[in-house]
Amino acid sequence: MIRLAALLLAGAVAAGCGARAEEPPAEEPSFSVPALVPVSGDVPDAVRVAIPRLAKDSAERRARRITVRVRNVSCLGIGVGSGFAIAPDVLVTNRHVLAGADTIEVSTWDGRTLSADAAEVGVLGDLGLAYVRGRLPQVGSYGAPPKRGDEVTVVGYPGGEELTLAPGTVIDLPPGRRYGIEGRVMRLTSHVEPGNSGGPVLDRRGKIAGVVWAYELNTGFGLAIPVDTLRRLVREGGFEPVPPCGSG
Amino acid sequence: MIAVAAVIIAAGSTYIAYDNKSRAEDWEARVFRLERNTEQLNGLLVERSTQLNERTRELNTLAATVTRQQNALVRSESDVETLSDRQRELAAEKAAVEDSRAALAQQSAVLEGVADTLVSCNSGLLELFGYVVDGDRASADAIVGDVSASCALAESRLADYRVRYG
Numbered sequence: 001m002i003r004l005a006a007l008l009l010a011g012a013v014a015a016g017c018g019a020r021a022e023e024p025p026a027e028e029p030s031f032s033v034p035a036l037v038p039v040s041g042d043v044p045d046a047v048r049v050a051i052p053r054l055a056k057d058s059a060e061r062r063a064r065r066i067t068v069r070v071r072n073v074s075c076l077g078i079g080v081g082s083g084f085a086i087a088p089d090v091l092v093t094n095r096h097v098l099a100g101a102d103t104i105e106v107s108t109w110d111g112r113t114l115s116a117d118a119a120e121v122g123v124l125g126d127l128g129l130a131y132v133r134g135r136l137p138q139v140g141s142y143g144a145p146p147k148r149g150d151e152v153t154v155v156g157y158p159g160g161e162e163l164t165l166a167p168g169t170v171i172d173l174p175p176g177r178r179y180g181i182e183g184r185v186m187r188l189t190s191h192v193e194p195g196n197s198g199g200p201v202l203d204r205r206g207k208i209a210g211v212v213w214a215y216e217l218n219t220g221f222g223l224a225i226p227v228d229t230l231r232r233l234v235r236e237g238g239f240e241p242v243p244p245c246g247s248g
Numbered sequence: 249m250i251a252v253a254a255v256i257i258a259a260g261s262t263y264i265a266y267d268n269k270s271r272a273e274d275w276e277a278r279v280f281r282l283e284r285n286t287e288q289l290n291g292l293l294v295e296r297s298t299q300l301n302e303r304t305r306e307l308n309t310l311a312a313t314v315t316r317q318q319n320a321l322v323r324s325e326s327d328v329e330t331l332s333d334r335q336r337e338l339a340a341e342k343a344a345v346e347d348s349r350a351a352l353a354q355q356s357a358v359l360e361g362v363a364d365t366l367v368s369c370n371s372g373l374l375e376l377f378g379y380v381v382d383g384d385r386a387s388a389d390a391i392v393g394d395v396s397a398s399c400a401l402a403e404s405r406l407a408d409y410r411v412r413y414g
Contacts, residue, residue, distance in 0.1 A: 021268045024278050064336070069343050073350045080347065105346065111339035113346060160347065162340040 059153075059206030063165060065138035067199055069107040069157045070130070074100040075245035080160035082199030082212065085136035090129060092230065093198030094213060095121035098128040100245035106130070108137050109163060120239040124182040125225055126213050127233055128198070128242075140200060143207030145228040146170050146186055152209050154190040154222060156199025166190040170209075171221060176229075179214075183229035186210045192222035355413055362409050365402035372398050 070093050072079040081097030083106070091106065098104060104116035116130040146152065147170065154166040168190030176183045188201065192215040201210035201224045210224035233239075372395030379388035 020264060021271045021275075023271055024274045071343070071347060071350065073354065077354065078347050078351050103350075105350070107339065107343040107346070109339060110335060111342050113342075157343075160344070162336060 059202070059204075060165060062138060062140075062206045063153065063155045063200070063202055064109045064163055066136075066140040067109065067155045067157075067163060068136065069160065069163075070097050070198060071105040071107065072097060072099075072101040073103040073105070075102065076100060080157065080195055081197045082156035082195065083130065084155075084198075084200040084208065084211075085139045086208075086234070087139060088135045089132050091132060091136060092211060092234075093128050093130065094211070095126045095128045097198045098130060098242050101242055102245065104130055106132050106136075110137065112137075119242050121242055122233055123238050123240050125176075125229060125233055126181060127211065127225065127230065127239075129234070129239060140202075140208045142227055142231060143203040143205065143209050146173070146201075146203065146209045146226055148172050150209065151204050152188060152190065153202045154188065154192060154196060154199065154212055154224075155202060156192075156196035156212060158193035158195040160195050166192070166196075166222075168222065173226065179223065181213075181225070183232075184226055185213070186224040186226045187216070188222035188224060190222045191220075196222075358409055358412070362402065362405045365398065365405050369395070369399035369402040 066084045068083050068085065068091055070081045070083045070091075072081070079097065079101075081093055083091040083093035083097070085091050098119045098121055101119065104119055106114045106116060108114070112134075114132040114134040114136070116132050119128060119130040121128040150170045152168055152170060154168065155163065157163055168188045171187040171189060173184045173186055176185045179185050186201065186209075190201075192212055196212045197214070199212045200208050201212060203209040208227050208230075210226045211230055212222060212224050214223045215221060216223060372391060376388055376391055376395050379385075379391070
């Protein structure tokens with residue numbers, strides 16, 4: 001009995017101690033150390049880079065640059081109107097702005113004064129061209145023919161004072177014969193005063209949509225010659241020398 | 249029989265004990281390697297943190313510089329706009345002054361014409377007065393018409409000037 005008990009005890013001990021420990025995983029514990037990237041000098045270099053000046057050429061700035069103030073010195077006195085450049089030395093204005101001039105002088109937005117060597121006026125429309133000695137600040141570019149409802153801006157020197165920009169819309173384009181001129185006339189909601197005559201009507205992109213010509217006395221609406229009429233008359237000619245003083 | 253069984257059991261137990269010891273050593277080595285890896289990772293973490301802090305500091309410096317430059321740019325644009333406005337005002341004033349200059353030049357030319365006719369009238373009157381004083385009636389009669397016309401022209405031009413320029 002005793003032997004049997006000892007045998008069983010030994011077996012039990014052997015069985016207890018015989019529990020085998022778990023084997024470590026076969027694969028080695030490892031990790032991949034990412035390569036160190038040294039701090040580059042990009043950031044300090046970026047700090048030293050000067051921020052370039054903004055080259056903003058807004059429509060407003062362009063409008064100021066293409067528009068000029070026209071002074072007509074005639075036997076009747078001093079007359080003032082507006083105009084705009086269609087070439088570095090050619091400007092468009094109204095016939096009645098140039099009429100009777102002994103001397104034509106042009107003031108630019110930046111304070112320069114240029115003299116006109118020659119001038120001519122439209123036979124059919126109230127348009128005039130003046131050829132100046134020197135370079136005008138900026139040449140305007142023609143836009144598309146205006147349509148009813150288009151947003152426009154009238155630029156000029158009302159009363160010969162400072163340059164103003166008067167926003168508005170195209171009301172309609174009635175036939176010009178109602179006003180005694182060729183082609184169509186552009187009626188605008190923009191405020192127009194004496195001195196605005198000959199100034200540009202600009203579209204939303206700052207391109208030329210017409211030439212300010214007059215305003216309706218009964219409604220106060222501004223009147224302008226559309227750009228297509230201007231282009232046609234400039235292309236086809238139809239200009240004559242400036243009428244002498246007193247002849248209208 | 250019992251003895252043989254005991255030997256077998258003892259041998260088995262010995263083998264198992266030996267095997268377990270070996271595995272324990274493997275586990276111990278594995279723990280050592282893991283601890284070493286952990287230390288390396290800690291070192292890397294510290295190094296990366298240092299780099300990150302350095303980069304953050306540089307970016308903050310950059311951000312501050314950009315902000316300063318933006319503010320300077322805004323001020324500069326504002327200054328340019330102000331100067332541009334002032335330039336336009338001065339251009340308008342200059343144009344107005346030139347209008348006045350042209351008007352004055354024109355007025356001066358007209359006045360010069362009036363003065364010329366007045367001088368002519370005055371000369372004629374002096375000449376006529378001389379003839380009258382000398383009793384040279386024939387000469388006086390000869391120029392009195394021209395003198396009268398000259399003085400009438402002068403008077404007319406002076407009146408026109410007054411109407412036009414006040």
